[in-house]
Amino acid sequence: MTLRLSAPPLLLPGETDGESSPEAGELRLPPATSELAEPTVSDDVQDGWSRERPSRSRPPSQPAFPIEGEEEAGALGLVARRSRPSSPTIDLSSEMHDRFALGDYTTALRVAELILGRHERHEEAARISRTCREKLASLYGSRLGPLDRRPALAVEDEEVRWLGLDHRAGFLLSRVDGAHTLEELIDISSMQRLDALRTLVELLEMGAICFRD
Template identity: 50%
Template sequence: MAEGDGDDSKPPRRRRASSSDSIPLPASSGRITTELVGPMLRLPDESHDGFQVPADPEDLTLRRPSRVSEPPADVSSIPPAPPQSGALGLVERSSITSSGLDFVAEMRERFDLDDFTGALRAAELLLGRDPENEEAHRVSETCRERLQQLYIARLGSLQARAQVVVKPSEIRWLGLDHRAGFLLSRIDGTHTVEELLAVSGMPALETLKTLVDLLLAEAIRLD
């Protein structure tokens, strides 16, 4: 066999690809710079958290209030109330004219119940309206006599001698009025109840009542 024929039976030898090691690098100072070329990226909008609500342009506008308070009406412009007439007016007039009759009924009722203090008060009110009322005069005199008897019985006797037992520093805590204070200043342990009626300068009934009040307040004692 010829020598040329023997060579044709072997596969042809392939050329090896050049590796990156064999590619010549350009001379540089040791830094490699990469240039990025392409479209600019758009960042997404900021998302709101669960507690933030985007503002609505309509909410930022000033709105006219639905109701506007009106200024108060002038008092002088309010017309006066019409006078009462009819049944209501009759009731008002009858209550005024019958007040004297009410005093009479109250005086009689309290006197029948032996409430001489209340009956005397009603009689005095009736006399202030009708000074010539004989029944009021009679009830007034009777009530005064009954009350004087009750006060004297409470004090014991007109000959009993009153003596102050409260300390001078404690008198102001008794809450006495000027009449009781004046009567208390007249009590020195030597005057009897009858003498105090003469020097008190007050009506006998009022003096007896004041002495009873001082006795109940434990400001005086009677011997």
């Protein structure tokens, strides 16, 4: 025996009896819209960036190259800054007299020779230079004693290299043998008398030479 059950088709909400039911397995979707609604954000949930964004302004555009007038002004300003003297000019004549008055004959002599290098006929510089040489020669002579004394080496030959002597002092030291007098050493040194006296004093003070008499 076969049972047949029949019943009217089920209707979806919104359908009428005259409408045909959708096919099996077919899902009816609402019609698609071509535009998406832009989400709205309430003032209460706006973040810091969204609040700051309207107040931000784009910085004014600057020209890619400097304006001709500004470039010239900057170049002239740079030249003016570089042309300014970095230190005040020294009055050599005043410096020479001040050093001479203080008894700093070495510095006074150097300044006087500097002035004479620029002005050969500078009488005051020539006078102070001559006086300084006489006083320094007398000072060095008093430290060395009589010039007929015969200095001798006070260091070993292998220790000479550690004294840090220049070529002139090294040459003069090489002539010290205990047989030559100070006057003879000055003559064979090929130096000016004042320079030779100063070098002998330096050798004596550093302990490179000594007197055994």
